[in-house]
Amino acid sequence: MPAGEPDLLAAQRRLQRALLDARDPGPEIGWLVTGSSALSPAQRFAVFRRTHRRRLFTRMRELHPALIQLLGREVFDAFVVDHVRANPARSYRLSRFDAEFVDHLARTRPDAHLPRERRDPTVEMVIDLARFERLHNEVLDGPGTENDVPARGLVDLPEEDWATTRATPAPGLRLFHAGFTVHEYLTAVRQGGGHVPPRARPVFLALTRRDLLVRVHELTAEAHRVLTALLHRVVLAEALRDVDRDLARAWLRDWVDQGFLVTPAPGPVAGARRVAVPEPS
Known part of the structure; x- marks a missing residue:
């Protein structure tokens, strides 16, 4: 030495x-x-x-079969090598290394200096797919909904109680927003396809795990906004403020059935105020 x-x-x-x-x-x-x-x-x-x-x-x-299918193994391996050189592993957990890999792709994209509207959509597609596979793996390794108790009481809760009620999302619930149909592409790859790249259109997704399988549910943009608010523990009245009441109850019923919402937390909310919910990125 x-x-x-x-x-x-x-x-x-x-x-x-x-x-x-x-x-x-x-x-x-x-x-x-x-x-x-x-x-x-x-x-x-x-x-x-x-x-x-x-x-x-x-x-x-x-961890990234769809990204390999899209890019080819040689290009994918080159991205991994570049990440390893720039960001040596600081943890024994591969999940952290993978999360940093996805961040590295976004940070080092060749058009990062350009305004969002002028960026290459192909690069955006690659990053969206990497982000989705990363989240899919996180949900797979996270808590399932098998032992959660559905929040049945939310479905028929009187509307006057919405102002003092928060819904509790399932611990493994994750939301995702992308500009390409990356969820359909991953499914196609896992089924032996994936020869056609993801299509360009906004997608809003909710991911959960049940019976050791990741369940991917496509949402409307408005439903995604409401679920995001509920994840941030916003009271029902505020989260559903601009939503038709019949539609709101239909959403609550579906989300309870899907295991998104597990235990309501009723009771007065001291100093209840409007909470700013981040827009999908």
């Missing part, structure tokens, strides 16, 4: 840099890896690096 770096942390950092560097290491690799009767330090390190990358790439490919 060269002078000035005697500690274990420094050695780990040097080994990490060598693992992520596309170039072959120089003679200094002998400071980090010992040789054997059959292999030199550089040869042993090469085996370790190939194994490390093979495992990482295999797992990332499992």
